[in-house]
Amino acid sequence: MTEAAASRINIGIFAHVDAGKTTTTEHLLYESGRIRNLGSVDSGTAVTDSLEVERQRGISVRAALASFAWKGVQINLVDTPGHVDFLSEVERSLRVMDCAVLILSAVEGVQAQSEMIWNALRKLNIPTLVFMNKLDRTGADPAAVLAQAHAYLSENIIPVQRPLLDGLDYAGAEDLWDDGAEPAARTGLLEMIAERDEALLERYMSEGEPDFAAWREWFRQRTTTGTMYPLVYGAAAKGMGITALLDAMLDYFPRAGGNPDAPVSGIVYNIQRDKAMGRMAFVRLYQGRVRNRDTVKLHLQDAEAKVTQIRKVEGGRAEDVGELAAGDIAVLYGLSTARIGDIIGDPDPVPAEAKLAVPLLTARVFWDADTDERQVIFALGELADEDPLLDAQWLQEERELHIKVMGPIQLEVLDSVLESRYGLKVTFGQPSVIYKETPAQAGEGYIAYLMPKPCWAILRFAIEPGPRGSGLQYASVVRSSDLLPQYQNETARRVPEALQQGLRGWEVTDLKVTLVEGNHHVWHTHPLDFAVATPMGIMDGLARTGTKLLEPILQVRIVVPEENGGRVMNDLIQMRGSFEPPVLQGERMIIEGRLPLATSLEYPVTLSSFTKGRSTFTSFFAGYEECPPEVTAERTRRGVNPLDQAKYILSVRKALQG
Numbered sequence: 001m002t003e004a005a006a007s008r009i010n011i012g013i014f015a016h017v018d019a020g021k022t023t024t025t026e027h028l029l030y031e032s033g034r035i036r037n038l039g040s041v042d043s044g045t046a047v048t049d050s051l052e053v054e055r056q057r058g059i060s061v062r063a064a065l066a067s068f069a070w071k072g073v074q075i076n077l078v079d080t081p082g083h084v085d086f087l088s089e090v091e092r093s094l095r096v097m098d099c100a101v102l103i104l105s106a107v108e109g110v111q112a113q114s115e116m117i118w119n120a121l122r123k124l125n126i127p128t129l130v131f132m133n134k135l136d137r138t139g140a141d142p143a144a145v146l147a148q149a150h151a152y153l154s155e156n157i158i159p160v161q162r163p164l165l166d167g168l169d170y171a172g173a174e175d176l177w178d179d180g181a182e183p184a185a186r187t188g189l190l191e192m193i194a195e196r197d198e199a200l201l202e203r204y205m206s207e208g209e210p211d212f213a214a215w216r217e218w219f220r221q222r223t224t225t226g227t228m229y230p231l232v233y234g235a236a237a238k239g240m241g242i243t244a245l246l247d248a249m250l251d252y253f254p255r256a257g258g259n260p261d262a263p264v265s266g267i268v269y270n271i272q273r274d275k276a277m278g279r280m281a282f283v284r285l286y287q288g289r290v291r292n293r294d295t296v297k298l299h300l301q302d303a304e305a306k307v308t309q310i311r312k313v314e315g316g317r318a319e320d321v322g323e324l325a326a327g328d329i330a331v332l333y334g335l336s337t338a339r340i341g342d343i344i345g346d347p348d349p350v351p352a353e354a355k356l357a358v359p360l361l362t363a364r365v366f367w368d369a370d371t372d373e374r375q376v377i378f379a380l381g382e383l384a385d386e387d388p389l390l391d392a393q394w395l396q397e398e399r400e401l402h403i404k405v406m407g408p409i410q411l412e413v414l415d416s417v418l419e420s421r422y423g424l425k426v427t428f429g430q431p432s433v434i435y436k437e438t439p440a441q442a443g444e445g446y447i448a449y450l451m452p453k454p455c456w457a458i459l460r461f462a463i464e465p466g467p468r469g470s471g472l473q474y475a476s477v478v479r480s481s482d483l484l485p486q487y488q489n490e491t492a493r494r495v496p497e498a499l500q501q502g503l504r505g506w507e508v509t510d511l512k513v514t515l516v517e518g519n520h521h522v523w524h525t526h527p528l529d530f531a532v533a534t535p536m537g538i539m540d541g542l543a544r545t546g547t548k549l550l551e552p553i554l555q556v557r558i559v560v561p562e563e564n565g566g567r568v569m570n571d572l573i574q575m576r577g578s579f580e581p582p583v584l585q586g587e588r589m590i591i592e593g594r595l596p597l598a599t600s601l602e603y604p605v606t607l608s609s610f611t612k613g614r615s616t617f618t619s620f621f622a623g624y625e626e627c628p629p630e631v632t633a634e635r636t637r638r639g640v641n642p643l644d645q646a647k648y649i650l651s652v653r654k655a656l657q658g
Contacts, residue, residue, distance in 0.1 A: 008074045008256045008327050010284070011249060012097035014090065014121075016111035016618075017081075019103045020133040024236040024245075025066065025079040031242045032075075034068035063089045063270060065282065065329060067312055070246045073255075076329045087113075087406060088357035088389045089270075092340060094120055095353045096269045096284035096329065099253040100128045101245070106140035106166065106233075110148040112557060112618030118153045120354040127226040129252055130157055131245055136170040136235035146231070158192050158219070159231045161244070172240055173233040177216050186212070193219055196228065223252040258326030264288030264296060264345035266324075268338045271386050280313065281335040281342075286349040287326045298335070299343040308334030340388055358621050359389050359404035360552045360597055361431035363411060371424065377401060379422040383414065395638050405431065433598045435633045436624055437502035437547040438510040439465045445541020449533040449649070456521035457533035459491065462514040463541040469510065469623055472496060476515040483518035487530045491515060494534035498642070503547045505635030509624070510550075513538070532652050535642040543643060548626050549633060552597040555622040557590065558607065560615040565589035567610065575599035576628070594622060598631075 015021045029035045063080045078097065080090045094100075100121050104110060121128050130149065132142055142163050149157045161173040162185045174181050176189045193215065194204035200218060204210070222228040230252050234241020270282035283290075290296060295306050311318045311331045324330045335342075343350055367376050380392040380403060391404045405411055411428045418424045442464045449457040466473060474495055476488055483491075495513055502508040520529075556577075560568055565582055568591055572579050577600070579593025595603075604617040627633075640651045 007072065008076070009249060009253050010076045010078075010096065010098045010256050010327070010329060011101060011253065012078045012080060012093045012099070012126075013101045013103065014080055014114075014117045015103035016105075016108070016113040019105040019108070019111075019114070020236045021103055022079055024101075024103060024131065024133060024234075024242070025077060027236050027239050027242045028077065028246060029066055029068055031239070031246060032068040032070050034066070063093045065313060067329075071250060073250055075249065078329075087116075088387055090117065091120075091354060091357045092269045094124060094126070095351060096267060097126060098256050099249070100126050101131055101249070102128055103131045103133050104145055104149065106132050106135045106142050106145055107137050108616075109141075109145045110152045111616075112555075112620045115152050116620045122154075122226075123354050124351065125226045127224055127253055128229050129223075129245075129248055130229055130231040131241070132231060132233050133236050135163055135166050135173075135233050136168065136238055136240065138167055140166040140170070142166055142233060149231070154229060156196055156227065157229045157231050158189070158196075159233075160189065160219075160248070161232050163233045170235060170240070173244065175244065177212060179212075190215055193228070197222070220252055224254040256327030258285065258287045258349075260287070260289045260326040262287040262326070264290060265347070265349040266290075266344040267350050268335070268340060268342040268344065271338065271340050273382070273386075274318075274333075277309070277333050279336055279338070280331045280333065281338045282329065283324065283332050283344060284329045285324050285326050285344075288345060289326065290324045290332070290344075292322050296332075296335075296344050298338060299345065299347050301337060301339075301342065303337060305335045305337065307332050339385065357389055357406065358552070359391070359406055360434055360621060361405050361407065362402055362434050363405060363431045364429040365401040365403060366427045366429065368425065371426075373399075373401075375422065376418075376424055376426060379418055379424055383417065397639070404434065431601075433552065433601075433633070435504075435506045435552075435627075435635075436510075436550040437504055437506045437508045438550055438626075439463055439508070439542065440546035440548050441465065443541055443545035444516075445537045445539070445544065447533050447537035447540060447645075449529060449536065452649075454524050455526055455529045455532070456519075456524035457487075457529035458517070458519040459515065459530070459533050459537040460517035461537050461541050462512075462516050463538075463545055464512045464514075465545075466510045466512050468625065471509055472499060473512040474514075475512070476518075478515050478518040483520055486527070487520050487525070488515070488518065490527070490530045491518070491534050494531050495538060498535035498538040501635075501637055503542055504549065504633065505637050506549075506633075508542065508547065513541075532649060536645055536648065539642040549631065550624040551627045551631065551633075553622045553625045554595050554597055554600065554619040555592075556595050556600075556617065556619045557592050558615065558617050559585075559588055559590050560607070560611050562587055562589045564611050564615065565591065568607070571603070571606075575603065595619070598633075 013021055013025055026038060030038050063078050066077045068075055078093045080093045102114060102118060104114060132145060134140060135142060146159065160176055162176055162182065163173050164171040176186050190204060190210055194201040219228060223230055230248060232241060232244055232248050234245060236242065265287045266283045266285040268281045268283055272280045274280050290307055292307060292310055295304050297304050310321055310324050312321050313331045321330060365376065377394050380401065384390040384392040389404060393402045408431065415426065418426055445461040445463060447459050449455055474492060478488065499508040558568055562584065569579065572593055572595065575595055577593050577595040579591050583590045607615050607617050640648045642648045
């Protein structure tokens, strides 16, 4: 590891909405000396909430990068959104972070998004520190929240501090590693660590007076490898616990690695726009070094781009640094064609991504007659560059624009951004659920595309249902002597496109498609014949297999006063939901279960109304499941159906010629 890399940590800061992420980030910047005056979320002056809509609403809607130094170590900190509607920003940030701080509220406890992020952190094995915030609030219950963290997140979360009182009497926290800490609490810390590691337990049982320095080092080794997770306490809004949090980052997190002398390898994890400088590509570099005016390769595009400037950007401020080295994060300008997920240089050192965000709703965009539709299409195209899951689709024949979203808050934010950035006033239709289809049984699809000449393409596909959540698996068993590789490649490229609309108009998923036969003609085959033939062969196969309808399912946790529990359980049954036996916690009832999104879109509002606001409803996407037979959902097909082969061939050939 190089000296430069050894003094840098890349940290993502994550939490459920309103747990205090942005406030904590602001105090970290202030305590480190990076900013002179504290901003606030409520007044719209937080450094990392630089968008107008963030200042107005008091929530983060996109990941923001801030850099500061603490005790000689450079820290790149990414403050991520906490609302589930902006989960795609969280997903992208996870990919480039070496370490994570997960903030839990001492009042609200472990909430749905906290649990989802935790699972993603564990999947990627990212070392994680837990910061329990808001210990100064009425209703704070650190012991209960720690029990929740052990139950819902991990038994290996270890408090390395002891809170001194809580609520309005909160007086800070005591470091249990300090010699002056309460002896019983120090012993309890060692016992918690020892119970979770057989080698340490044996050591603990056999040694006399414990060597706390050695135990601290053993614990630190396990935190840096992501097998144990320290927990510290604080009240960020009052600046309490912030210095200890900064020290804990240095104590328990590994430094960023990467060889600056190796070939360049990095990833574009975020795209934003600067009014003066244009497209900003946020890049994490894993190895190598990039300087101003260097030419870099965009691996996925097989293209090159020249870097015009390298800046550190935070809030509305930017600093030209001239170079980006392994282990660091900065903004590269000049990558005009770069997209989110583009790999710069060598792809091998770039880690895998954790898929969290799945848009479950679709909405149509409307605008006034005097608004130029081209401006709306352009604006939403740019916004889809910044968040590819928006998947803005312009339907030329219908003159309609559709987008995919995570939830209603995202639509409100899009409305605000379109007006403030582009001067456009739009409205959105009622969001509708995105269903999917899957083959009902195994079967074959066949097409002999021989007329009208000149053309020649013969394809036969085997189509089989796949496990739920498996997506599309494609393979070919056709010899290159029967079908040239270039034609096989064109077919493989067109299969996912052909599956975008099934028999009911929805995307077809969870299936295996195998090309089992293929032929071309030496004289009559045109290079694009297989682009025309593939959708006809696929749709022929789906017509033979039939399809089942799939719907998105939510995992929900509902907390209500005990007297409302019966009504909630009845509601869940009416909504085609299922649930575990309820758990009583004092005067509250906790109900966990699964619900179809389609039946529960309005339920959080209904629940809040009849419980007079004394309830919580948290949910996260749990996957697609087969709909019962009585549920039907059709979507109008876009373009000509390949099952109507004569009409489809004419329409496609005309488009290809045009």
